[in-house]
Amino acid sequence: MSPPSSPLSFERGQNVGFFFDGDADHRATLRAFARDGILHGEKILYLTARRPAALIAEYFADLGLPAGTTLLPEQIHIVPATGPALPLKAPLNEIWAEFFLREVECARRQGFSGLRLTSELLWAVEFLQNPGERLVYKRQVQALVHEQRSVMLCQYDMGCFDNSTLLDLLATHQQVIIGREFHRNLYFIPFDRAHPGRDQITLRTCLRNLQDHSRAQHAFQHRVAQQAMVAELGRDALGGMALEELMRKAVTHIPEALSADWCRVLEFAPTDRQLKTYVCSLVLSAGEEGLAVAEPLSQTLEGVALLESNLPVLFPPPGDDRPLACCRPLPAQAVAAAACVAIPGRDRPFGVLGVYSAQQRCFEQEDLLFLQSVANILAAALDRCRTDREIQRLAFYDRLTGLPNRTLLHDRLEGALSRARRGRHEVAAMFLDLDRFKSINDTFGHASGDELLKVVGQRLVASVRQTDTVARLGGDEFVVLLAELDQEEGVAAVAQKILHELARPVLLGDQEVVTTTSIGIAVFPADGVDSGTLLRHADIAMYLAKEQGKNTYRFFSQDLHARVEERIKVETCLRRALERDELFLLYQPQLDLRTGRMVGMEALLRWNHPELGVLTPDKFIGVAEETGLILPIGQWVVATACLQAKAWQQQGFAPLRLAVNISGRQFNHPCFIDLLDQVLEDTGFNPGLLELELTESTIMENADITIMTLTDIKVRGINLAIDDFGTGYSSLSYLKHFPFDRLKIAQSFVQDVTSDADNAAIVDAVIAVAHSLNIRVIAEGVETRQQLEFLFQRQCDELQGFYFGRPISVDQFTELLRAGFSLKDICPFEATSGARLSSPA
Numbered sequence: 054m055s056p057p058s059s060p061l062s063f064e065r066g067q068n069v070g071f072f073f074d075g076d077a078d079h080r081a082t083l084r085a086f087a088r089d090g091i092l093h094g095e096k097i098l099y100l101t102a103r104r105p106a107a108l109i110a111e112y113f114a115d116l117g118l119p120a121g122t123t124l125l126p127e128q129i130h131i132v133p134a135t136g137p138a139l140p141l142k143a144p145l146n147e148i149w150a151e152f153f154l155r156e157v158e159c160a161r162r163q164g165f166s167g168l169r170l171t172s173e174l175l176w177a178v179e180f181l182q183n184p185g186e187r188l189v190y191k192r193q194v195q196a197l198v199h200e201q202r203s204v205m206l207c208q209y210d211m212g213c214f215d216n217s218t219l220l221d222l223l224a225t226h227q228q229v230i231i232g233r234e235f236h237r238n239l240y241f242i243p244f245d246r247a248h249p250g251r252d253q254i255t256l257r258t259c260l261r262n263l264q265d266h267s268r269a270q271h272a273f274q275h276r277v278a279q280q281a282m283v284a285e286l287g288r289d290a291l292g293g294m295a296l297e298e299l300m301r302k303a304v305t306h307i308p309e310a311l312s313a314d315w316c317r318v319l320e321f322a323p324t325d326r327q328l329k330t331y332v333c334s335l336v337l338s339a340g341e342e343g344l345a346v347a348e349p350l351s352q353t354l355e356g357v358a359l360l361e362s363n364l365p366v367l368f369p370p371p372g373d374d375r376p377l378a379c380c381r382p383l384p385a386q387a388v389a390a391a392a393c394v395a396i397p398g399r400d401r402p403f404g405v406l407g408v409y410s411a412q413q414r415c416f417e418q419e420d421l422l423f424l425q426s427v428a429n430i431l432a433a434a435l436d437r438c439r440t441d442r443e444i445q446r447l448a449f450y451d452r453l454t455g456l457p458n459r460t461l462l463h464d465r466l467e468g469a470l471s472r473a474r475r476g477r478h479e480v481a482a483m484f485l486d487l488d489r490f491k492s493i494n495d496t497f498g499h500a501s502g503d504e505l506l507k508v509v510g511q512r513l514v515a516s517v518r519q520t521d522t523v524a525r526l527g528g529d530e531f532v533v534l535l536a537e538l539d540q541e542e543g544v545a546a547v548a549q550k551i552l553h554e555l556a557r558p559v560l561l562g563d564q565e566v567v568t569t570t571s572i573g574i575a576v577f578p579a580d581g582v583d584s585g586t587l588l589r590h591a592d593i594a595m596y597l598a599k600e601q602g603k604n605t606y607r608f609f610s611q612d613l614h615a616r617v618e619e620r621i622k623v624e625t626c627l628r629r630a631l632e633r634d635e636l637f638l639l640y641q642p643q644l645d646l647r648t649g650r651m652v653g654m655e656a657l658l659r660w661n662h663p664e665l666g667v668l669t670p671d672k673f674i675g676v677a678e679e680t681g682l683i684l685p686i687g688q689w690v691v692a693t694a695c696l697q698a699k700a701w702q703q704q705g706f707a708p709l710r711l712a713v714n715i716s717g718r719q720f721n722h723p724c725f726i727d728l729l730d731q732v733l734e735d736t737g738f739n740p741g742l743l744e745l746e747l748t749e750s751t752i753m754e755n756a757d758i759t760i761m762t763l764t765d766i767k768v769r770g771i772n773l774a775i776d777d778f779g780t781g782y783s784s785l786s787y788l789k790h791f792p793f794d795r796l797k798i799a800q801s802f803v804q805d806v807t808s809d810a811d812n813a814a815i816v817d818a819v820i821a822v823a824h825s826l827n828i829r830v831i832a833e834g835v836e837t838r839q840q841l842e843f844l845f846q847r848q849c850d851e852l853q854g855f856y857f858g859r860p861i862s863v864d865q866f867t868e869l870l871r872a873g874f875s876l877k878d879i880c881p882f883e884a885t886s887g888a889r890l891s892s893p894a
């Protein structure tokens with residue numbers, strides 16, 4: 054039989070030794086070896102530790118070798134134990150180990166060079182090398198296999214494993230150290246055929262394996278330590294350890310894990326394309342903390358690691374490449390070896406993780422994998438940190454301007470107030486609202502509006518100290534918090550500075566825009582002791598600033614508070630006024646001064662307030678405007694007045710012109726014309742009898758849009774009147790451009806017309822200009838006969854005023870219509886062309 058090409062086959066012509074411990078009868082094994090030609094032509098060294106040499110000799114005499122076996126008696130050398138005979142079944146211990154080694158030495162001296170070591174010897178060698186090492190027996194093997202670790206397999210023949218288990222183990226584990234008595238059983242496994250290429254696992258190489266094993270064991274422990282560190286850093290990162298702390302921990306532990314000297318993280322600054330030290334395991338001097346790289350990135354080790362972010366870069370380089378310089382600053386000790394990997398980032402690498410050694414050495418592939426694993430953990434932590442920051446930014450900062458938002462403002466205000474309480478100083482809260490933001494937004498578009506808000510934010514920040522807070526609450530509302538005040542005059546000066554800064558023109562695209570601001574100021578502790586009250590009071594003061602002409606600042610006061618409280622009350626009730634039917638209209642007659650006859654009426658709104666009684670519009674129209682309630686209310690007025698006027702016509706009264714007041718917000722609403730059409734359609738009222746009264750400010754607010762809307766109104770045949778003429782812009786020139794039918798001279802002029810020469814001159818001029826433009830003039834607020842006479846003489850066209858009739862209810866007005874009211878009823882009047890007033894009766 055030809056010898057099998059088994060991993061167990063021995064090299065011919067070599068002295069071979071088998072060690073048998075003499076605990077068992079090994080004849081069967083020897084017979085099997087002989088049968089398979091293993092023992093052919095070899096010398097057998099039979100070391101016996103526990104059985105007498107004579108007994109062993111008997112084994113060989115009575116081997117019963119198969120025919121053709123060439124094992125000759127002279128091949129067998131029985132080496133008796135040189136030490137004391139050991140008892141059978143003695144436990145493996147140091148004495149055993151030393152004994153075995155002595156025997157091996159002895160055999161070597163006898164010229165046995167290719168000594169095969171059996172498991173006992175392997176164990177002995179290992180035991181002496183690593184006294185702490187435990188042998189792995191039986192069940193423990195399974196556990197280690199499960200953990201995917203190297204396996205030292207012992208006592209294989211004790212029935213724990215069958216051959217297929219062993220084959221599986223060998224297939225999945227590179228490192229199988231064969232243990233005690235294993236060789237015998239292994240021989241019977243068709244091992245080479247099942248796993249060609251694994252023949253390194255042979256008895257022949259066991260000793261080398263053992264040394265390798267010891268090295269591997271060391272490396273293994275090293276890797277385990279590295280893996281443990283990766284796992285720990287991963288846990289820290291997941292557990293939310295602060296980035297700085299995590300980085301510091303990494304650079305502190307990496308040198309130990311890689312047997313290197315020091316380690317650092319360099320951060321990439323994309324603007325100047327430089328790397329700067331983020332953390333270092335060494336204590337850097339002040340000068341070393343600055344920017345790290347003077348050289349171009351591509352010429353440094355770390356720079357290349359960063360640029361070629363998927364590859365670790367080594368110093369010295371593994372090939373023939375010229376070594377790259379390490380980034381400065383470098384600590385005092387020279388760098389003889391280094392490995393750098395990139396720390397990945399979302400859009401570009403964050404930086405580089407580098408480990409350095411003063412000794413010449415090679416970093417192994419596993420070292421680099423470890424380094425990259427740590428870099429990946431740092432990258433994940435950086436990413437999480439960035440996400441946290443992003444969330445923080447969204448939660449506490451205004452997206453458009455980047456300023457603190459309401460939440461952060463409250464936080465800062467609370468902090469400032471508690472410091473102020475302790476330090477007994479004042480804190481000022483300024484509430485700012487841009488004066489014409491809405492119209493700028495409407496005119497130039499939202500993108501320009503946003504741009505303006507950004508500029509405002511920047512100017513505010515530039516106007517205050519760094520310790521102060523500028524926040525945006527939303528829309529065009531900002532708050533400035535002056536955290537430490539010495540005196541109130543200081544606040545006024547800051548407010549003044551802000552007004553000045555914000556009034557400077559802003560370039561939006563190619564348009565220069567000027568906006569102003571109203572500021573309300575409340576000061577802790579006088580105007581409020583908690584953040585909510587302080588801000589509310591600053592807001593109230595801001596309304597006062599708006600009311601008193603805008604582009605100014607006002608301090609909060611208790612008086613103001615009372616006024617605002619009432620206003621808030623009004624607002625709350627006004628919301629329900631429409632539903633509860635608390636609104637109603639009065640009608641005031643308008644007379645033709647030439648004929649003395651009633652030619653029209655003005656519908657005037659009243660609110661029957663459940664607690665305050667009947668309120669005139671000046672008490673609630675402002676609130677309605679601010680809150681937007683003017684839209685449903687205004688619509689209700691137009692519809693109710695048209696319905697009523699139509700009802701009077703249907704009752705047989707001569708049709709009269711119906712004047713209705715339209716507020717600025719109502720007029721500027723995009724649906725205004727549609728709503729008007731709706732009313733006319735629903736009521737069937739003749740548009741030619743409807744007159745809309747608009748104030749000068751409504752007309753002037755947005756001249757371009759106004760002219761279009763006015764034209765739309767005129768197209769429908771509706772009349773237009775300018776209300777309160779003289780109180781607003783008082784510009785006669787725009788009369789030319791707008792299609793008005795009537796001009797109402799404001800009461801304030803009419804009232805003093807007989808006592809104030811200036812007023813008389815103005816009224817005179819206004820009538821003349823209006824007539825020259827074919828616009829009729831109506832004077833309102835006529836209360837006396839003198840006023841009437843003056844207006845008559847100046848050829849005013851129409852009149853309205855208490856002298857002829859106050860605003861009255863529907864019923865009273867119906868009575869008036871029935872009675873056929875005329876100017877003649879009040880004063881004798883000659884209604885002819887060129888008529889004059891008769892003397893009073």
Ligand SMILES: Nc1nc2c(ncn2[C@@H]2O[C@@H]3COP(=O)(O)O[C@H]4[C@@H](O)[C@H](n5cnc6c(=O)[nH]c(N)nc65)O[C@@H]4COP(=O)(O)O[C@H]3[C@H]2O)c(=O)[nH]1
Pocket residue numbers: 641656657658669670671674687690714715716746776777800833834835836853854855856860
């Ligand atoms: N002292 C004095 N006053 C006289 C005399 N003759 C008339 N008046 C008052 O002058 C105001 C005339 O209305 P206006 O100038 O359009 O001024 C109106 C108008 O601008 C506004 N308004 C009234 N109703 C409405 C409405 O339905 N919608 C809107 N948006 N505003 C309205 O409220 C303002 C005030 O309305 P009222 O309080 O009803 O006051 C009315 C009227 O009662 C007089 O001889 N002497």
